[in-house]
Amino acid sequence: MEVLIVGSGNMARGIGLRLVRGGHRVRIADREPDKAADLAAELGDSAAGEPLDSAAGAEVIVLATPYEGSKQVAEMWAGDLAGKTVIDICNPVDFSTFDGLVTPEGKSAAEEIAAAAPGARVVKAFNTTFASRLAETVRLDVFVAADDPDAKQTVVQLCLDGDLRPIDVGALKHARALEAFQLLHMKVQDQIQGGWSTALTFAAA
Amino acid sequence: MEVLIVGSGNMARGIGLRLVRGGHRVRIADREPDKAADLAAELGDSAAGEPLDSAAGAEVIVLATPYEGSKQVAEMWAGDLAGKTVIDICNPVDFSTFDGLVTPEGKSAAEEIAAAAPGARVVKAFNTTFASRLAETVRLDVFVAADDPDAKQTVVQLCLDGDLRPIDVGALKHARALEAFQLLHMKVQDQIQGGWSTALTFAAA
Numbered sequence A, B: 001m002e003v004l005i006v007g008s009g010n011m012a013r014g015i016g017l018r019l020v021r022g023g024h025r026v027r028i029a030d031r032e033p034d035k036a037a038d039l040a041a042e043l044g045d046s047a048a049g050e051p052l053d054s055a056a057g058a059e060v061i062v063l064a065t066p067y068e069g070s071k072q073v074a075e076m077w078a079g080d081l082a083g084k085t086v087i088d089i090c091n092p093v094d095f096s097t098f099d100g101l102v103t104p105e106g107k108s109a110a111e112e113i114a115a116a117a118p119g120a121r122v123v124k125a126f127n128t129t130f131a132s133r134l135a136e137t138v139r140l141d142v143f144v145a146a147d148d149p150d151a152k153q154t155v156v157q158l159c160l161d162g163d164l165r166p167i168d169v170g171a172l173k174h175a176r177a178l179e180a181f182q183l184l185h186m187k188v189q190d191q192i193q194g195g196w197s198t199a200l201t202f203a204a205a
Helices: A010-021 A033-043 A067-076 A109-116 A149-161 A172-187 B010-021 B033-043 B067-076 B109-116 B149-161 B172-187
Strands: A002-006 A025-030 A047-051 A060-063 A085-088 A121-124 A141-146 A165-170 A199-203 B002-006 B025-030 B047-051 B060-063 B085-088 B121-124 B141-146 B165-170 B199-203
Touching: A002 A010, A010 A025, A010 A033, A010 A149, A025 A033, A033 A047, A060 A067, A060 A149, A067 A109, A085 A109, A085 A149, A109 A121, A109 A172, A121 A149, A121 A172, A141 A149, A141 A172, A141 A199, A149 A165, A165 A172, A165 B172, A172 A199, A172 B165, A172 B172, B002 B010, B010 B025, B010 B033, B010 B149, B025 B033, B033 B047, B060 B067, B060 B149, B067 B109, B085 B109, B085 B149, B109 B121, B109 B172, B121 B149, B121 B172, B141 B149, B141 B172, B141 B199, B149 B165, B165 B172, B172 B199
Parallel strands: A002 A025, A002 A060, A025 A047, A060 A085, A085 A121, A141 A165, B002 B025, B002 B060, B025 B047, B060 B085, B085 B121, B141 B165
Antiparallel strands: A121 A141, A199 B199, B121 B141
């Protein structure tokens, strides 16, 4: 499968590594093409960098950008994204307080992004997995929420291919719980000495 | 410390076992006093059963009852509970759909219970820990949310005494995230073959 990752930061790298491991072709798109090229080079022969230009050709688009950037890309590419699987991984944290979210009351970033690109089949995933752990080989829980069953199944399969455990939590509205809980996960990192490498998981007995 | 647990179900048992292990005195109160007596007998000499009569004498009250019952007890005992630490453990799941909560939009059960007993120092805790795991000796994560710092510290200490890992997630408003995420934890039990014995945790690397 051809997956276009928007962004070339730590999360783009972590998800890119899992996708490549799963045997998929990865395109890295960034406003700064040099950064995209550098990450693609690190990911290997099945990856390539490009400017932030077009989603044409990609079957799946991963918005590995902060909330505001993801919304902007969704708006900018709205036509291109119709019918495609779009993975929103963001956490709309209010960094001025680190104690709340910047999304409207009762709405998730995922739903806002879906509203910005009508017709896109938006899937919330990877917002609870820290980049450092995605870059390892450990089997992490990836919570997946989406309204479109085919798009959701695509993401579930990408997770399985990358040795991750997808957990289908239901409709896209449940992204609200994923985002709200991940805020807690992030804000307690110092308290639990997590070092941004803890894994949110439903651990078996 | 003297802790009054309202209810004699599985969660009352699990929390009671941890409290007794921590060296605390436990009172079990139930509308059916026989059930309270049975659970107290199982918990041992530091526990006693009683009818659902009064919170007088208890320093901490645990509402180990379903949401509606907890709200009723909070209303009924509102005067008694003023100034006391009241632990709300409930999950206000809409069992008709198992896909949402019955609380008003933007409000947690914990905040509703706090509103029902003004002056009570309400702490959300133990809503993400399954009873079966509390009954073991494993060190579980217990997410704690409260507005009153002293009441929160009391609950943190009770967790530590019971070989649990308390995680302070901040103000009582964050109970919304705890309840919303636990709904997901509960609804995927079949999917992940969890057997109601998984532990929601921030696992270290």
